Amino acid sequence: MNSMxxxxxxxxxxxxxxxxxxxxxxxxSAHARPxxxxxxxxxxxxxxxxxxxxxxxxxxxxEEFYLPLPDYAIGDVGTTFYRIINGNWQLSDEWSDEISQDxxxxxxxxxxxxxxxxxxxxxxxxxxxxxxxxSFYTDQDVDQPHLKEKIRLVLMQRDLRANIIWSVxxxxxxxxxxxxxxxxxxxxxxxxxxxxxxxxxDKTVFAGxxxxxxxxxxxxxxxxxxxxAADEVRKEAVEKLSAKHMMHRLYFPEGNYCGMNGNYAxxxxxxxxxxxxxxxxxxxxxxxxxxxxx
Ligand SMILES: [Mg+2]
Numbered sequence: 001m002n003s004m005x006x007x008x009x010x011x012x013x014x015x016x017x018x019x020x021x022x023x024x025x026x027x028x029s030a031h032a033r034p035x036x037x038x039x040x041x042x043x044x045x046x047x048x049x050x051x052x053x054x055x056x057x058x059x060x061x062x063e064e065f066y067l068p069l070p071d072y073a074i075g076d077v078g079t080t081f082y083r084i085i086n087g088n089w090q091l092s093d094e095w096s097d098e099i100s101q102d103x104x105x106x107x108x109x110x111x112x113x114x115x116x117x118x119x120x121x122x123x124x125x126x127x128x129x130x131x132x133x134x135s136f137y138t139d140q141d142v143d144q145p146h147l148k149e150k151i152r153l154v155l156m157q158r159d160l161r162a163n164i165i166w167s168v169x170x171x172x173x174x175x176x177x178x179x180x181x182x183x184x185x186x187x188x189x190x191x192x193x194x195x196x197x198x199x200x201x202d203k204t205v206f207a208g209x210x211x212x213x214x215x216x217x218x219x220x221x222x223x224x225x226x227x228x229a230a231d232e233v234r235k236e237a238v239e240k241l242s243a244k245h246m247m248h249r250l251y252f253p254e255g256n257y258c259g260m261n262g263n264y265a266x267x268x269x270x271x272x273x274x275x276x277x278x279x280x281x282x283x284x285x286x287x288x289x290x291x292x293x294x
Contacts, residue, residue, distance in 0.1 A: 138175035224271030227262035
């Protein structure tokens with residue numbers, strides 16, 4: 001499993017939900033995840049999960065969906081960066097320090113104090129907070145632009161730079177509002193990881209499926225938009241990349257590769273071989289092995 005086959009080190013960064021995890025409504029090809037697991041075992045294939053999930057929810061997903069253990073994980077919408085060494089998750093202080101500059105060194109608790117009197121927001125449970133992610137509940141029908149403006153004002157007065165992300169939890173019919181440091185995002189975290197761990201541009205690929213992956217998908221980094229992605233995401237990605245004359249940096253899996261359909265892990269594998277033809281044999285061998293073990 002060393003580099004006797006001449007494969008130079010490659011970094012695969014992948015979103016989880018509906019990219020590697022087949023939890024959308026489209027079908028997953030039966031061989032896709034087993035082959036992906038096999039590929040990830042190669043000593044020179046380095047895997048990073050990039051997710052909105054926190055560490056525990058990433059671990060839950062790995063167990064529930066039998067995903068390969070990654071080498072790195074970027075979690076909590078880009079606010080945490082872990083190195084996973086012998087199964088130990090080590091939080092990177094360098095990344096925490098980097099993003100905490102936007103908050104003048106404050107963590108979520110320090111920041112929360114400035115919002116104690118704000119009526120429209122309620123603190124989420126302790127386990128939903130992370131050092132550089134302050135999470136609130138709101139009513140589902142809250143005047144969202146107005147609320148964001150009020151929050152922005154508080155932040156501005158303290159000279160804090162942050163992104164405010166609002167979404168609806170359809171199951172509980174509540175609004176979810178996250179405040180994170182301005183520079184804590186998936187793209188910046190991946191670039192930080194590449195620099196820290198010396199992965200090169202031409203040996204790095206990102207895979208995603210949805211709107212919150214668009215920054216990375218259209219950054220000019222080699223990227224894969226899995227086939228199960230929504231049409232609007234595809235359209236927006238094409239618009240942004242065409243404007244930059246960088247369409248060649250984004251790959252749209254077509255399916256029919258090794259008999260797989262291009263959704264989820266199958267799309268990631270197809271894109272991997274597209275950008276790095278030198279992995280073709282690795283994929284073929286993995287497929288052989290998976291089929292043989294059935
Ligand atoms: Mg996703």
